Amino acid sequence: MNDARAPSIDVSGLPSFAFSHRSPMWWGTLGMMAIEGTVFALTVATYFYLRSHSDTWPMTARPPDLLWGTLNTAIMLLSAVPNHLAKRAGERYDVPGVRLWIIVGLVFGLAFIAVRVMEFAALNVRWDSNAYGSVVWTLLGLHTVHMVTDWADTLVLGVLFFTGPLEGKRFVDVSENSMYWYFVVWTWLPIYLVIYWGARAL
Amino acid sequence: MDRPLVEPPARGSDAPRLKDGPPPGSAEARALDETWADPPGFFGWFCPVNHKTIAKRFIVTTLAFFAAGGLLAAVMRAQLSRPENNLVGPDMYNQLFTMHGTTMMFLFAVPVMQTVATYMLPLMLGTRNVAFPRMNAYAYWIFLFGGLMLYIAFFFNTGPDAGWFAYVPLSGPQFAPGKRVDFWAQMITFTEMSALVEAIVIITTIFKFRAPGMTLNRLPLFAWSMLVTSFMVLFAMPAVMLASTALIMDRLIGTHFYNPAEGGDALLWQHLFWFFGHPEVYLIFIPGLGFLSAIIPTFARRPIFGYTAMVLSLIATAFLSFGLWVHHMFATNLPELGKGFFTAVSMLIAIPSAIQIYCWLATLWTGRLNLKTPLLFVLAFFFILVLGGMTGLMLASVPLDLQVHDTYFVVAHLHYVLIGGAVFPLFGAFYYWFPKFSGRMMSEGLGRWSFWLMFIGFNLAFFPMHLLGLHGMPRRVYTYQAGMGWDNLNLASTIGAYTLALGIFLSLVNAIRSARSGEPAPADPWGGGTLEWATASPPATCNFHRVPVVYGRDPVWEPPPPGAPAYVSGLAADSREQLVTTVLDALPDHRISYPTPSPWPFLSAVATTILFVGSIFTPWAIVWGSVIVAVPLVGWFWPTRREAAEHMALEKQP
Numbered sequence: 001m002n003d004a005r006a007p008s009i010d011v012s013g014l015p016s017f018a019f020s021h022r023s024p025m026w027w028g029t030l031g032m033m034a035i036e037g038t039v040f041a042l043t044v045a046t047y048f049y050l051r052s053h054s055d056t057w058p059m060t061a062r063p064p065d066l067l068w069g070t071l072n073t074a075i076m077l078l079s080a081v082p083n084h085l086a087k088r089a090g091e092r093y094d095v096p097g098v099r100l101w102i103i104v105g106l107v108f109g110l111a112f113i114a115v116r117v118m119e120f121a122a123l124n125v126r127w128d129s130n131a132y133g134s135v136v137w138t139l140l141g142l143h144t145v146h147m148v149t150d151w152a153d154t155l156v157l158g159v160l161f162f163t164g165p166l167e168g169k170r171f172v173d174v175s176e177n178s179m180y181w182y183f184v185v186w187t188w189l190p191i192y193l194v195i196y197w198g199a200r201a202l
Numbered sequence: 203m204d205r206p207l208v209e210p211p212a213r214g215s216d217a218p219r220l221k222d223g224p225p226p227g228s229a230e231a232r233a234l235d236e237t238w239a240d241p242p243g244f245f246g247w248f249c250p251v252n253h254k255t256i257a258k259r260f261i262v263t264t265l266a267f268f269a270a271g272g273l274l275a276a277v278m279r280a281q282l283s284r285p286e287n288n289l290v291g292p293d294m295y296n297q298l299f300t301m302h303g304t305t306m307m308f309l310f311a312v313p314v315m316q317t318v319a320t321y322m323l324p325l326m327l328g329t330r331n332v333a334f335p336r337m338n339a340y341a342y343w344i345f346l347f348g349g350l351m352l353y354i355a356f357f358f359n360t361g362p363d364a365g366w367f368a369y370v371p372l373s374g375p376q377f378a379p380g381k382r383v384d385f386w387a388q389m390i391t392f393t394e395m396s397a398l399v400e401a402i403v404i405i406t407t408i409f410k411f412r413a414p415g416m417t418l419n420r421l422p423l424f425a426w427s428m429l430v431t432s433f434m435v436l437f438a439m440p441a442v443m444l445a446s447t448a449l450i451m452d453r454l455i456g457t458h459f460y461n462p463a464e465g466g467d468a469l470l471w472q473h474l475f476w477f478f479g480h481p482e483v484y485l486i487f488i489p490g491l492g493f494l495s496a497i498i499p500t501f502a503r504r505p506i507f508g509y510t511a512m513v514l515s516l517i518a519t520a521f522l523s524f525g526l527w528v529h530h531m532f533a534t535n536l537p538e539l540g541k542g543f544f545t546a547v548s549m550l551i552a553i554p555s556a557i558q559i560y561c562w563l564a565t566l567w568t569g570r571l572n573l574k575t576p577l578l579f580v581l582a583f584f585f586i587l588v589l590g591g592m593t594g595l596m597l598a599s600v601p602l603d604l605q606v607h608d609t610y611f612v613v614a615h616l617h618y619v620l621i622g623g624a625v626f627p628l629f630g631a632f633y634y635w636f637p638k639f640s641g642r643m644m645s646e647g648l649g650r651w652s653f654w655l656m657f658i659g660f661n662l663a664f665f666p667m668h669l670l671g672l673h674g675m676p677r678r679v680y681t682y683q684a685g686m687g688w689d690n691l692n693l694a695s696t697i698g699a700y701t702l703a704l705g706i707f708l709s710l711v712n713a714i715r716s717a718r719s720g721e722p723a724p725a726d727p728w729g730g731g732t733l734e735w736a737t738a739s740p741p742a743t744c745n746f747h748r749v750p751v752v753y754g755r756d757p758v759w760e761p762p763p764p765g766a767p768a769y770v771s772g773l774a775a776d777s778r779e780q781l782v783t784t785v786l787d788a789l790p791d792h793r794i795s796y797p798t799p800s801p802w803p804f805l806s807a808v809a810t811t812i813l814f815v816g817s818i819f820t821p822w823a824i825v826w827g828s829v830i831v832a833v834p835l836v837g838w839f840w841p842t843r844r845e846a847a848e849h850m851a852l853e854k855q856p
Contacts, residue, residue: 007765008223009414009751011781012772015792015856016849022791024333024410024782031402031436038440042474046444046459049470059465093855128456131465138448138457156836165846168853169794 017168019091019175029176033183036146040187043142044194047135051198059132061125063199068118073192075115076185079108083181090174095161098174102158105181109151116144123195136195143184143191150184153177219851223748223771226738231747233775238330238744241799249799251335252743257321258639260342264314267349269710271305274298276703279663283696285684295680296363297382301356303366304386307482308393309349311624312435315489316400317342318631319428323404325638325734326422328413328752330744330780331796333406336803336838341399343807348392351815355385362386365678367479368449370460370471375453384453384818390446391814394439401435404428411780412788413733414770415752422732422755423512427492430516431485434523438481445474455821469534476527484523486620488516490627491558494580497627497634498562500730501577502569505756508561515554522551532603541600548598552591559584574728575649579630582657586622590615593668608678611671617664629656629709636713637727641740642720648712655705662698666691731756749773749781752788777848792856795849802838809834 020026051057082104089097120140127137157177160170224230240250250256278298281289290298320332332338355361362382364373373383408421408429421429448459449471458464460471499506506512528536528544562584571577593615596602606612636644670691675682682688726735735758737746748769754760762768770790773779778796783789813827 006762006768008748008769008771009767009790010223010772011770011790011793012221014781014790014854016794016853018782018792018856021785022782024406024794027406027409028334028337028402031405034436035398035440038437039444042441042444042477046448046470046474049473050459050465050467053467054465127451128458129464131458131461131467134448134451134457134459134466138451152832156839160840165841165843167841167846167849168855169849 017172019172023172023176025169025172025176026179029180033180036183037187039142040139040191043135043139044190047139047194047198050131050135054132057132058125058136058199059130061129061132064119064124064136064196065122066196068115068122069192069196072112072115072119073188075108075112076188079105079112080182080185082108083178083185087175087178090171090178093168093171095166098171099158099161102154102161102174106151106154106158109147109154113144113147113151116140116147132199136199139191139195143188146184146187150177150180154181219777220775221771222773222775223769226742226747228747230775231742234744234747235742237774237776237778238742240743245801246799248804249801251331251339251797251799251803253320253324253332253335253338254741254743254745256335256339256342257317260317260345261314261321263342263346263349264310264317267305267309268314270353271302271310272703272706274302274305275699278302279696279699281680282682282692284693285682285686285689287681290680292680293363296678297356297359297361299678300362300365300368300386301352304352304362304389306620307366307486308389309345309352311486311620312397312482313345313393313400314628315428315431315486315624316397316404318628318635319404319424319489320400321639322635322734323407323425323428324411324745325737325741326425326732327408327411327416328733328736328746328750328757329407329411330746330749331778332403333411334403336797336800337399338403340803340807341396341403343804344392344810345396347807347811348389348396348814351392351811352385352389355381360385362389367475368446368471369475370449370452370468373449374460378453381818384450387446387450387453388814388818390442392811394443395810397435398439401432401439404432405436409785410782412783413750413752413757414781414783414788414790416757416783416788418786418788420752420755423495423506423509423516424489424492424732426513427488427495427516430520431488431492434481434485434488434520437524438478438485440478441474442478442482445471445478448474450818454818469531469536472531472534473527476530477524479530480527481520481523483619484519487623488519490583490624491516493627493631493634494562494583496730496732497576497580497630498565499569499756500634500728501572501574501580502565503572503729504565504569505731505759506561507564507568508557509755511557512561515557518554519551522547522554526551529598529603532600533607538600545598545600549595552595555591559588572728574633575644575646575653576630576634576728578650578653579626579633582626582653583622583630586618586626586660590618590622594619606671608676609671610667610675610677613677614664614667614671617667621660621664626656629653632709632713634728635734636716637723637739638734639740640717640720641723641738642716643723643727644712644716644720648708648715652705652708652712655701655708657705659698659701659703659705663695663702664698666695666698670695726758731759733757774852777852779852793852795852798845800838802834806831806834806838 082101086098086101086105089101123136125133127133154177157173220230220233222230240252240255281287324332360382364378364383368386371377408425451457452459458466460466460468525547529548532541597615633644633649670688675688723739725738750769751767753762770781779793780796782791782794784791809831813823813831816823816827
């Protein structure tokens with residue numbers, strides 16, 4: 001291995017960034033999603049554990065009102081559209097496209113954070129009323145934390161696309177930011193079913 | 203489409219760049235040393251991102267906590283050395299055993315394994331730094347602050363006192379008023395966050411930063427063990443974070459997760475805790491297996507026997523370890539049929555463990571043994587762990603478990619498993635890799651003294667506990683009456699514990715003396731086969747001046763065939779640039795620019811600490827703390843124009 005004249009693999013011509021699973025950042029994001037997905041799954045398991053130990057459910061409370069939660073599910077699903085377009089713009093190195101669709105995505109984000117406030121008000125229980133209240137507040141709270149942090153991340157990335165300095169890997173960031181946005185949207189669906197229908201079904 | 207990016211390359215792109223490839227001693231190699239170095243000076247001390255710098259601090263920190271946890275144990279053993287002793291009272295004793303268990307499990311055993319990995323893996327894999335080096339630094343700082351917080355609380359007589367698994371209702375608001383358990387719960391948040399970040403760092407390093415040619419099928423077994431461990435961390439640690447967060451919310455904002463009066467359930471804690479807690483045992487044990495698989499081939503002077511079986515056994519152990527948690531709960535009112543399932547899985551996990559033990563024995567049997575200190579620690583593993591495994595099989599059966607539940611039999615078992623399965627291999631690994639860390643050999647003579655004192659002391663300390671448990675002595679009592687027949691066994695145990703401590707102290711003396719004046723170590727003092735032995739001791743700041751190309755499982759023993767490329771060239775030498783390879787086959791894929799030293803991880807960790815500690819005193823800390831945390835995180839992310847220009851000069855679109 002110490003022969004100075006031994007042949008070598010010259011990597012200077014390789015690209016300096018790559019999308020999807022070729023990027024280390026993609027694996028890091030996937031790891032975060034695995035951790036947070038596990039937290040959601042365990043909280044849902046806690047919900048059903050407590051439910052199985054109670055004769056009445058949702059204990060002494062009324063089930064949450066369906067309006068705001070269902071509306072928010074629709075808003076979140078719709079936000080997948082600008083999210084997808086931002087991802088595609090990023091993968092085409094289309095700076096104006098990234099700017100546009102990130103802004104549209106942020107508007108959707110503001111909408112679902114605002115509706116989320118109404119959702120808390122429509123839970124019809126407090127976190128300190130009983131164990132049912134504790135677990136639904138925790139579940140909704142956990143998801144809200146992800147919503148807010150993802151919105152703030154997207155805002156910072158969006159501002160960077162207006163101010164610079166930009167480089168190739170920022171387009172990879174756009175792509176992975178969109179992947180994480182999908183995570184926040186897709187994990188909402190089971191959580192929605194648990195919070196709104198777990199208190200009604202069966 | 204040619205160059206649609208907003209920033210044009212600002213400077214430097216026209217100058218001829220230094221590229222790596224020339225051997226050590228060349229101008230390019232000197233440039234690499236400088237490029238990958240951490241900044242000097244007082245402010246530089248808060249900014250390092252080199253994995254070796256962070257890992258050295260991290261190892262010293264975990265060993266300091268190990269020593270602190272050992273001192274707590276020494277006080278407990280002194281208290282129990284004779285009946286009706288009054289060296290410490292019951293309240294202090296509760297804090298002592300809680301702090302001891304908490305320290306050893308959360309501040310020593312898991313992090314020390316991860317941190318040895320963050321030192322060794324880039325060297326074993328043939329790369330220049332870990333993935334996400336700033337995250338790695340952040341993980342260190344929050345770990346340090348979380349551990350210090352717990353000990354500061356302890357010195358102010360606010361040490362947790364509900365046991366290291368903090369069962370409710372004892373740890374709940376009704377029976378544990380004050381802040382003691384709150385500090386414990388937040389210590390969990392700190393350390394588990396650190397461990398989760400490190401798991402992502404380790405997984406990504408192993409998947410994306412291996413030297414070309416190191417296919418997954420050639421991955422060193424130590425790296426396999428850390429890969430498996432890190433995946434377990436991802437799925438196990440969230441359980442304890444959720445459990446402790448629910449506990450602190452029950453205590454501080456009036457939720458009722460564990461309060462039966464309002465529909466909560468005390469056993470929920472045990473389920474969530476042990477869903478983490480049993481995998482936790484394997485998080486400590488599997489890296490120990492990795493140390494063995496690194497040490498044994500070197501000292502048997504042959505490649506490992508049964509590589510594929512070893513890898514599959516590691517993965518099987520990891521899966522099974524998630525199906526064992528209820529065997530900690532046999533004394534609760536769960537359905538008997540369910541307990542039967544957990545007994546079966548607990549027995550089943552012996553099979554992959556046994557496969558590995560037979561593979562190591564086959565390697566040793568057919569090798570030419572080089573009986574140095576690291577191998578002594580490995581051989582002790584076989585003796586101690588097998589005994590611990592035997593009592594494990596006993597505890598896994600419900601009727602026997604009910605007899606000895608909460609007695610010293612369990613204390614004996616868990617120390618046989620954890621010290622035999624993890625601490626002895628860790629000491630072996632420390633002696634094995636010390637020349638790589640420090641560039642100097644440790645003394646064999648002192649090493650043997652240390653080993654024999656530890657081995658004899660350990661068995662003298664913990665074997666009598668089996669008998670004490672069978673004689674009915676409960677764990678966690680601060681004293682016992684004379685005439686129970688426990689006096690002599692307890693005295694023997696105390697003598698053993700102090701012998702063990704002396705043995706460990708000798709290794710400390712050995713390490714300090716050797717670091718100053720030990721015999722200088724060559725690159726490969728033991729004749730090992732993995733890549734860390736292909737670079738200097740201690741390694742250059744960039745680990746390898748020329749990233750090697752790998753042709754076998756033991757690259758040092760299997761050099762490149764004539765005419766085949768032996769190394770990589772063409773990465774920048776005057777800018778931090780890393781080669782990224784593909785996940786399965788480790789084919790060169792792309793180059794990436796790497797983060798430079800930065801104070802942001804430190805500042806972010808300080809902000810995180812303010813949030814976590816603040817939330818012990820007011821729930822509003824979550825709100826204003828988030829703002830305090832957001833500021834350094836944005837600073838961390840935000841690129842400077844100079845960095846961006848440097849990256850642009852090296853940029854090439856896919």
